[in-house]
Amino acid sequence: MVIPATSTEYLHVPVTAPAGTDLTGSPVKIAVVAHGDNPAEDEWHTAEWADGAARLLIGPDGGALTLTPSNYRVWITFDPPGAENIVRRAGSLTIN
Template identity: 80%
Template sequence: MVIPASSTEYVHVPVTAPAGRDLSGAPVKIAVVAHGDNPAEGEWHTAEWVDGKARLLVGPDGGAVTLTRGNYRVWITVDPPGVENLVRLAGSLTIS
């Protein structure tokens, strides 16, 4: 996905739940990072569920995070009931 640096819009992350799990009510967070490591605690932002996808508003006009030009990695974490805490690299994002 490519987004201009001046745009404020949602980044949508499709989520496939493990067999037999409903994640729609589970807390979800998204991190958008420019480095190659796993996100640090302070890089996670609370996201929301919409039609089975997680989404996070990014951009300079009220987004959870304002991104400068560059390439980013998009991560998602979902904390369903039980012992699991799912963390996945969801894809890449280019800010132009």
């Protein structure tokens, strides 16, 4: 995905839940990082569920974070009912 640095919009991360699992009540966070390591605790931002995806508002006009032109890795973590606490690299994001 490519987003201009001047745009404020939702970054959507699609999530496929296991059959019979409702994720809408599960906490979800998204991290957008320029490095290759797992995100640090302070790099996670509280996201929300919308239409089967997690979403996070990004950008200079009220977003959870404002990104400068670069290539980023997008991560998601959520805690579904049960023993799992899932952390996944969800894709790449280019800000230009």
